[in-house]
Amino acid sequence: MEIIEVTGKPPYNKEPLTMVIGKFDGIHKGHEAILRTARQYMDKENDTLAVMTFSDNPLWVIKQDPNFKRKITRDIDKFDLLERFGFERFYRILFTKEYARTTAETFVLEHLSQLNVKRIIVGEGFRFGSGATSSTDALIGLCKQLKIDVIVVPSIKESGTKISSRHIRALIEDGLLEPAHSLLGRPFTITGKVVHGQKMGRKLGFPTINLGEIDEYVEPKPGVYLGVVGIHQNDVITEYYHVLISAGYRPTVKGEGYLVEAHLLNFSGDLYDKTVSVSFLRFMREEVNFNGLDALIEQMEQDKQDALQLIGQNE
Known part of the structure; x- marks a missing residue:
């Protein structure tokens, strides 16, 4: 994936x-x-497939709305998912308050005109330009001046509700993993490096891995979850294990800050400094x-016995 940083x-x-x-948060x-x-x-035209998106959610940058600071998928996760669809180029616009003043006309006639774009595909609810005041109709009209075709894809609904990143984030934050999975098409997963902690789990007889580098992700509701961990080896997941996940603030041991730690079932070994992907399957x-x-x-x-029963491995 070729990544092109755009500042103007x-x-x-x-x-x-x-x-x-x-924005493509979640790739739902x-x-x-x-x-x-x-x-x-x-497939028909043999063009290069490209994505254009923002570095940050505009509602976080402009309004400092904390609900939009965190993401379902970080960019590194998006790259992997997009490559599976055959995308080769990723234009990441550094979204700032200054960039937010870019008009629809400037965006299309001055910015997109720099690129040899043959067609643009957007979702039905796409809005753009200063204040997000311009709709797909405006995009079609402006792109016509550059002879760029615009294809608008109808919104996808499930159980009568439009699938949206905002709704999925809310489900994850409420611990409603099953409906979130249904809308995502896969489990909610966070990827990070195993870091050293206080080793409290080991002292209690339940050794855990602590995940670092996860501050960008949406925080699942504090609690205990059944999940799966994938262990990376040279950027490829080579092993999977069921895990018991503790996400939250650990009040009993006077924890500081939100932490995700996972106890691997039927595993022994050292995973420090390994990259792992933890998928949340079920709130327990x-x-x-x-x-x-x-x-x-x-x-x-x-909790461990309940988890083993759920995966059919009763001790």
Whole structure:
């Protein structure tokens, strides 16, 4: 994946491009419909498939709305997913308050004109330009001046509700993993490096891996989850294990800050400094401030037995 950082006008390009434009947080089922449409045109025309998106959610940059600071998928996750659809180029616009003043006319007639774009594919609700006041109709009209075709992909609905990143983020934050998975088309997954912690889990008889480098991700509701961890080897996942995930603030041991740690079932070994991907499959219980470590250990043992029963490996 070729990554091109854009701080104003994109660099001139002469290769013919089929381009999708949008935030694409999560690469959910609605996004996949847009990506598949673009792929169909690439197969016919042999264009280079490209994505244009923002470095940050505009609602975070402009309004400092904390609900949009975190992401379902970081860019590094997006690259992998987009490559599976055949995309080769990623234009990442550094979105700032200054860039937010870019008008629809400037964006199309001055910025996109730098690129040899043959067609643009966007979702039905696409908005752009200063204040996000311009719709797909405006995009079609402006692109017509540059002889760029615009294809608008209808919104995808599930159970009568439009699939959106905002809705999926809310589900994850509420611990509703199953409906979030249904809209994403895959489990919610975070990828990070295993870091050294206080080794409290090991002292309690439940050694865990602590994940670092995950501050950008949406935070699942504090609690205990059943999940799966994939262990990376040279950027490829080579091993999978079921895990018991603890996400939250660890009040019983006076934890500081939100932490994700996972106890691997049926595993022994050292994973420090390894990159791992932890997928949240099912919410099991709320985070509890127990009256002492003995009560915590007893509940952790029960959690483990419940998890083993769910995966059909009763001890």
